[in-house]
Amino acid sequence: IIPLVLSIFNDVMATRININGNINEEAFVSVFDHGFLFGDSIYEVINTKKNSPCFLDDHLQRLHRSADGIKLNIPFNDEWFKNQIARTLVEAANQESYIRIVVTRGIGDIDIDPSSCHSPCVLIIVTSARAYPLELYETGIHLALVNVKRNSKDALNPGIKTGNYLNNVLAKIEADHFGAHDALMLNPFGQLTESTTSNFFFVQDGRVMTPSLDCGILAGITRDIVIRIARENGIPLEEGIWPIEILDKADEMFLTGTVKHLIPVTRLDGKIIGDGKPGTITRSLMHFYERLLEELES
Numbered sequence: 001i002i003p004l005v006l007s008i009f010n011d012v013m014a015t016r017i018n019i020n021g022n023i024n025e026e027a028f029v030s031v032f033d034h035g036f037l038f039g040d041s042i043y044e045v046i047n048t049k050k051n052s053p054c055f056l057d058d059h060l061q062r063l064h065r066s067a068d069g070i071k072l073n074i075p076f077n078d079e080w081f082k083n084q085i086a087r088t089l090v091e092a093a094n095q096e097s098y099i100r101i102v103v104t105r106g107i108g109d110i111d112i113d114p115s116s117c118h119s120p121c122v123l124i125i126v127t128s129a130r131a132y133p134l135e136l137y138e139t140g141i142h143l144a145l146v147n148v149k150r151n152s153k154d155a156l157n158p159g160i161k162t163g164n165y166l167n168n169v170l171a172k173i174e175a176d177h178f179g180a181h182d183a184l185m186l187n188p189f190g191q192l193t194e195s196t197t198s199n200f201f202f203v204q205d206g207r208v209m210t211p212s213l214d215c216g217i218l219a220g221i222t223r224d225i226v227i228r229i230a231r232e233n234g235i236p237l238e239e240g241i242w243p244i245e246i247l248d249k250a251d252e253m254f255l256t257g258t259v260k261h262l263i264p265v266t267r268l269d270g271k272i273i274g275d276g277k278p279g280t281i282t283r284s285l286m287h288f289y290e291r292l293l294e295e296l297e298s
């Protein structure tokens, strides 16, 4: 059940950057932009099907929630975003695209106070769709439980998709050090949270389980869809708060995200999960998700 969208990229990579409505092959932001200086920005990553954005309304809704979360006023409405994304997709003319919206606080004094920034910078980066190596969907990936903790909800809420990803970058560096593909992070209370750019699921005795939003995770759009398709297909699903030990009894694990869709996890900290192959429930959810994407086209 290899994600179809990932299997068709022999595309020459064309990148176009829309900066406040102007499209170019290259774009530059000021070194005085607070997005650059302080990570004071928000973003979204959107993929395409037949080069049309998938779940765009959900992504725009989350962009607005993130903007509210950092008290940033986005100067454009959804219609503007939809038009500009469409224009930029046409200019880039890829078969399938990776779309990244970034809204920064804008140019200001070289001081943390955002009140000197009067005009947010709105970027829409469109490039050729990014693919994970196809074989990883057959073999599954390896995760490392890292020491770096996911930010506390009360410090920098992971529910806000900010451009301040250093927490996740550090977790990724640690995972690389352990020779794993990605990291699994706990929150400061020792509860399961998520991976560096994806949500985490596991399966135990036929039940699909995923950390609840209360644990301090991003409300992933793919996560939401997986929860919905599990319920629609009669697969028991539970959101909850669990310590790492719960995973001792896990039969299957997988990650979800816009770019990777659903990807099986077959090792955690070197320990084999289940029989070491992508599990049955994981594979059927992968299948349902890919089918849903196919249906988006019609």
Ligand code: PDD
Pocket: 045, 168, 194, 195, 196, 197, 198, 199, 217, 218, 219, 220, 221, 222, 223, 256, 257, 258, 259
């Ligand atoms: N990442 N958790 C984190 C920390 C993420 O950054 C992401 C998305 C997800 C999954 O969310 P969604 O299903 O809406 O893509 C979970 C994007 C893809 C990225 O940064 O590339």
